[in-house]
Amino acid sequence: MREPTFLVLSVLARGPKHGYALIAETEALSEGRVKLKAGTLYAVLDRLRDEGLVASAGEQIVDGRLRRYFELTDPGAQRLQEEAARLEANARRAMVNLQVRASGAPA
Amino acid sequence: MNAAGSALEKTYRRAQAAYPKGWRAEHGEALVGTLLDIADAEHRQKASFGELVNIISNGLGVRALALTGRIAPAARDRIAVAATVVGSSFATLMLFLGEVGPWIRPGSLIWRPTGAGVSERLVEFGPFVTLTSLVYLAWIAVFLATAARRPRLRRGLLWAVIAVSALAPLYSWLWGVMSAPVLVSAVAAACALLALAGNPNRTGHRFRFVLFGAPATAAAVLCMMVQQIPGRALFFYNARSVYPIDSQTISWGLGLGLFLVSATLAVRPHRRHWPVMAAVAASPIVAKLLLPVTITGDVYTSAAVLMVLLSPVAGVLTWRWHRKSLLTGAQPA
Numbered sequence: 394m395r396e397p398t399f400l401v402l403s404v405l406a407r408g409p410k411h412g413y414a415l416i417a418e419t420e421a422l423s424e425g426r427v428k429l430k431a432g433t434l435y436a437v438l439d440r441l442r443d444e445g446l447v448a449s450a451g452e453q454i455v456d457g458r459l460r461r462y463f464e465l466t467d468p469g470a471q472r473l474q475e476e477a478a479r480l481e482a483n484a485r486r487a488m489v490n491l492q493v494r495a496s497g498a499p500a
Numbered sequence: 501m502n503a504a505g506s507a508l509e510k511t512y513r514r515a516q517a518a519y520p521k522g523w524r525a526e527h528g529e530a531l532v533g534t535l536l537d538i539a540d541a542e543h544r545q546k547a548s549f550g551e552l553v554n555i556i557s558n559g560l561g562v563r564a565l566a567l568t569g570r571i572a573p574a575a576r577d578r579i580a581v582a583a584t585v586v587g588s589s590f591a592t593l594m595l596f597l598g599e600v601g602p603w604i605r606p607g608s609l610i611w612r613p614t615g616a617g618v619s620e621r622l623v624e625f626g627p628f629v630t631l632t633s634l635v636y637l638a639w640i641a642v643f644l645a646t647a648a649r650r651p652r653l654r655r656g657l658l659w660a661v662i663a664v665s666a667l668a669p670l671y672s673w674l675w676g677v678m679s680a681p682v683l684v685s686a687v688a689a690a691c692a693l694l695a696l697a698g699n700p701n702r703t704g705h706r707f708r709f710v711l712f713g714a715p716a717t718a719a720a721v722l723c724m725m726v727q728q729i730p731g732r733a734l735f736f737y738n739a740r741s742v743y744p745i746d747s748q749t750i751s752w753g754l755g756l757g758l759f760l761v762s763a764t765l766a767v768r769p770h771r772r773h774w775p776v777m778a779a780v781a782a783s784p785i786v787a788k789l790l791l792p793v794t795i796t797g798d799v800y801t802s803a804a805v806l807m808v809l810l811s812p813v814a815g816v817l818t819w820r821w822h823r824k825s826l827l828t829g830a831q832p833a
Binding site: 411412413416417430431432433434435436439452455458459460461 | 527529530531532533534535536537538541550551554555557558559561562
């Protein structure tokens, strides 16, 4: 799973969000590293909807502008959990290896 | 909404035209709303260049996906099968006739009149004549990857064919290494693009068709080509060659054949009269490739004569066959 996809799913795990909120919160979550453009965000959302990982969750008109909300589906939550567990396991292994390196022990 | 906001919204809507109509109807308002929210947050009253490029490129991407998505997966696999057969047999022919054949070598062109027009300054590419040999080798590797049922490797190699086909003429121009005419690279790249449309390994009979079809096609065309060799020195890549066997003829023949087969496979059955009509009209060009004897002694004049003779016949046949559907748009029986 690519990082923008992971971040979008992570943001949606907290509840339904509209387009701009998703862009702002993915940027905050990645500490400014990932700044999605609107076209890219909708391409990611199109793909995730096709895969059944996210779904539309209503619309709202604010200042004459349409805001469409998206939410995480159950398969989406499961997929995010698997990916997070995989990344966590990788990170744990990397930390162990770094400790070995720091201690000067042979591989 | 103020005037600046309205102008900004118009700009976004214009850029959004890159998306297909159906996509715009479903998501267009939400995308414009998001773009305007971002502009407000950044205190902008003009669209940024990067933003517009992003919208247009994603829109064109959605269009491309919509186009390929309309073709049924089985049809896409069949197109990939045809493209793999044509692409790998084309590469084999080109490698044999153009790269290791005895009829062309830089430095030996002076006494070979058909080599006129190609500079003696150009240098050979290793054991091969031209840099485009890399494209042919990559295509043969695609065939081997398909035969070994390695779809990921196959896709990677197809992208490599496209990249090298695009870069070879540029490299040749910059560094003076010989490369095949652009038409040859274009046909190799077009075959690769069509081969990416599907997976020939998905069913056993399609896999076997590629496995036996590509060598059989290469051998059959090669036999026809060798049969036509006039026994004189032949400059394979010369665009002005007067001999029936050259890179132009093979590229046009196989390229056009693949295009017509792919179009026939891609369109729905009730619309197949269009590619069939095109195939009949194009038959003189294919005839030029296949006919070992010429009408007038010169192959290009012969092809022109055939074209003039056959085109009205093709038109009449097509009209008789599909008169009702052409007039009323009804589906042919």
